[in-house]
Amino acid sequence: MYGRKASRLVKELTNVEKGQLTLFNSDLFDQVIAECSQHYVELQSLIRKMQEKGLDVQTSKNEDHYGALIHHLALVRNKRCLMAYLYNRAETLRNLIWKVGLVLPQEVQEKLSHSEEEYFKRHSASLKSYMSRLDLDLVVDMVPPKDPYIQVRVVDNIGEGIVLSDDKTANFAPYSMHFLKRTDAEPFISRGLMEELTG
Amino acid sequence: MANFYDFDDIIAEDEVHTNSPFPLVSVVFQKEANGVGIDPSSETDCVKPGSKVELPFWLASELHLRQVGTMKVPACFNQRTKLELGADATCVDLRSRSPYFYEFGCKIAPLVGDRDLGSFLLSAFKNRYQEVLAKAHNAAFSTASKCSTLLTREETSMYEAAQSSMAAFKKWRVGGPKFQRASILGRKRKPAD
Numbered sequence: 001m002y003g004r005k006a007s008r009l010v011k012e013l014t015n016v017e018k019g020q021l022t023l024f025n026s027d028l029f030d031q032v033i034a035e036c037s038q039h040y041v042e043l044q045s046l047i048r049k050m051q052e053k054g055l056d057v058q059t060s061k062n063e064d065h066y067g068a069l070i071h072h073l074a075l076v077r078n079k080r081c082l083m084a085y086l087y088n089r090a091e092t093l094r095n096l097i098w099k100v101g102l103v104l105p106q107e108v109q110e111k112l113s114h115s116e117e118e119y120f121k122r123h124s125a126s127l128k129s130y131m132s133r134l135d136l137d138l139v140v141d142m143v144p145p146k147d148p149y150i151q152v153r154v155v156d157n158i159g160e161g162i163v164l165s166d167d168k169t170a171n172f173a174p175y176s177m178h179f180l181k182r183t184d185a186e187p188f189i190s191r192g193l194m195e196e197l198t199g
Numbered sequence: 200m201a202n203f204y205d206f207d208d209i210i211a212e213d214e215v216h217t218n219s220p221f222p223l224v225s226v227v228f229q230k231e232a233n234g235v236g237i238d239p240s241s242e243t244d245c246v247k248p249g250s251k252v253e254l255p256f257w258l259a260s261e262l263h264l265r266q267v268g269t270m271k272v273p274a275c276f277n278q279r280t281k282l283e284l285g286a287d288a289t290c291v292d293l294r295s296r297s298p299y300f301y302e303f304g305c306k307i308a309p310l311v312g313d314r315d316l317g318s319f320l321l322s323a324f325k326n327r328y329q330e331v332l333a334k335a336h337n338a339a340f341s342t343a344s345k346c347s348t349l350l351t352r353e354e355t356s357m358y359e360a361a362q363s364s365m366a367a368f369k370k371w372r373v374g375g376p377k378f379q380r381a382s383i384l385g386r387k388r389k390p391a392d
């Protein structure tokens with residue numbers, strides 16, 4: 001049946017929890033696009049058949065017209081499914097910025113398609129320029145912290161010579177512990193490179 | 200059309216809501232259509248007038264509007280369902296009929312000849328609404344899981360909303376985070392010299 005693959009694609013969205021992303025199903029996505037091209041080819045051949053018979057394509061309603069209509073409707077349906085898939089993923093992606101900050105963690109980045117990565121990069125770049133114009137960091141936590149400093153442990157390789165906000169460099173060797181400003185540590189924590197030590 | 204990108208709306212127009220083949224809509228073709236492979240009983244890729252084809256709703260409704268074919272009321276809104284819902288609305292398993300029972304019904308009601316389908320849907324929803332809310336507020340967890348298998352998607356989200364609002368109300372009544380009295384306020388005031 002027409003449009004079945006497209007609806008399978010959309011159903012994938014409903015099965016995940018809100019605010020989460022699954023792996024971009026490029027295989028099924030391409031299959032739907034191939035189905036679209038197939039519909040287009042058949043639509044064209046039907047129209048051509050009508051033209052060969054010398055009929056006016058706009059007004060005459062013969063069996064070829066209705067065949068073409070069905071292909072057209074299937075095309076529109078497939079388009080809607082594809083658009084909805086992309087749109088809803090993009091929306092989730094945009095919402096993710098407010099939770100994890102301007103850089104995505106590796107696990108999320110693996111799930112994106114190439115154009116989605118590009119989209120996220122540009123979106124966060126424009127957000128960054130907006131924030132620099134406002135001179136206000138909009139992605140910080142909504143709840144004010146009790147203490148501006150926190151104790152963190154580095155859990156992954158970050159690299160050396162990272163400049164902190166007080167113009168000092170720190171050497172974040174793996175498994176070392178640091179006492180940092182919360183604003184300095186937060187981007188690393190949201191990317192999963194550090195963890196907060198509590199208690 | 201509702202929101203173009205709304206995936207619930209997209210799936211409500213789809214053919215297979217559940218494993219059961221209920222919400223396929225049967226369409227009797229009035230006109231001939233060439234070059235389409237939608238009729239599995241036909242040997243050529245051509246649909247003859249008068250043949251009955253099972254189609255998903257998104258295709259069936261458009262064909263119905265253009266008078267290419269006429270749509271029949273799908274099986275999930277048949278007489279038996281109406282009788283069952285009339286007898287005791289709360290016990291009927293609507294999910295197996297269609298998880299999008301109301302949405303699907305609303306889409307189909309203006310198209311088919313059945314005049315009281317709309318009012319029937321409304322009364323079914325009203326009768327079940329009361330029971331869903333009562334159960335959400337009162338039922339224990341074990342019995343709740345039993346009756347929630349009968350609900351459609353919309354009713355399930357309503358059920359969850361009712362439960363979370365009840366939980367929020369209870370939390371509010373017990374009292375949320377209280378203000379702490381600063382220790383300095385507890386002390387007796389020093390007698391003024």
